[in-house]
Amino acid sequence: MKQTLFTKQLAEYFNIYLPINKKCSKNTISSYADGFVALFQFFKEIKGIPHYRINYSDITTKTMDEYLLWLQNEKNYSAASQKQRISALSSFLKYASGREMASLGAYNAVSQTQTPKVPRTVFPYFSAEEIHILLGIPETEGKSGSRDVTLLALLYDFGARAQEVCDILIGDITFAKTSTIRIQGKGNKTRELPMSSDVVKLIKRYLAERGKTLKDNRDEYLFPSQRSDRITTACIRNLVCKYVTLAKSNHPDHFKEEGYSPHSFRHSKAVHMLEAGVPLIYIRNFLGHESVQTTEIYLRIHQGSVSKILKERKAETNIPDTLEQSHSKNQDIPDFIQNAR
Structure with a gap:
């Protein structure tokens, strides 16, 4: 399967730049990878573009506005989650813009995206x-x-x-x-x-x-x-x-x-x-x-x-058998993203 320039550079970003050049921890790389999963889902479901066909020309100001609305209305993501996903994409495009002129337009589009302000709320915790x-x-x-x-x-x-x-x-x-x-x-x-x-x-x-x-x-x-x-x-x-x-x-x-x-x-x-x-x-x-x-x-x-x-740790009650999510291979995201999560 022929890679687009976007996919090729994104693979280099996750396989080489983050772990080797920047020496990012596994936790940091996993967080970046999670930021792209929603993007690939958006392009497939809304734009009809699978991950392996996404290119820099697909990332425009209009597309980013639509992406934010989709994150908010369809995925019900919080302001913080929206900001994290835009930030992950922006970090990659900043890396790519220093290596490939074709990515500059996409980088500018994402840089101009106005993410919602993250409210400073009291976090949920247990008594x-x-x-x-x-x-x-x-x-x-x-x-x-x-x-x-x-x-x-x-x-x-x-x-x-x-x-x-x-x-x-x-x-x-x-x-x-x-x-x-x-x-x-x-x-x-x-x-x-x-x-x-x-x-x-x-x-x-x-x-x-x-x-x-x-x-x-x-x-x-x-x-x-x-x-x-x-x-x-x-x-x-x-x-x-x-x-x-x-x-x-x-x-x-x-x-x-x-x-x-x-x-x-x-x-x-x-x-x-x-x-x-x-x-x-x-x-x-x-x-x-x-x-x-x-x-x-x-x-x-x-x-x-x-x-x-x-x-306070001794009480025991009966529950149904534990239900664990199946983690079979997801064809909707690239292998290098799946491996990084």
Whole structure:
């Protein structure tokens, strides 16, 4: 299949420029890749152009205006999500414009695109009681339930990003008097965090049910998917959505916020640490923030009482078998984008 100049340069951007020249982390590259998935879907569904036929001449000011309206009205993307997708395209076209004159028109068109302002809103997070409810939903007997409760516990207990959980290797775990886990964060920065006895028990049981050990399976990912050696952020989003939906159904007086996501566990951990009197500088280091100013957003959150989070993890209820998204090969996006996600 003959590539257009756009597709050819986009492949070089993801395969060479981002990982080798710029030395971007896997998380950063994955974020850029996600920014193009919606673009390819728009061109196919609205313009009738498959990804392998898109060229720079197709990216005009009019097309970008239509794309933004489609993101907003058809995909229901937030202002922040719209901005992220335009930013990903703009970054690539800036790269391309320094190498190919044909891309200049497209770069100018995207540069002139007016994205909506991102409102500064309070982020959705879970109360201590809601964390207790969520961690009590998965059936802990069996591989799927054991995996789910362990994954949710790691999202919360370590304030981990979804991609960070995807990247955890069995060898990143150390069982000792003070058990620890190594988290690979943004910018390839690692942080080593202590594990509570509750989380240690969950991980040990989960590994035992999978027949895995720290000694023999160090290079394997802690959380594989049904079709791959590791779970994806999309799978984690689906998992969180599933259990939040169940929790809302069973506890209609809780979970009142909109837009819960895997990141809500990270927000929750930070808020609960702040409520417990943990110094902001320690929370910054715990979350792996570059600047304490990023962490200061949690100072805006005020709740009445300090909750005893780590003691609230024991309830168990029955749920249907876990539903995991199928990750068969998507023909609507290029392989290099699919591999980068």
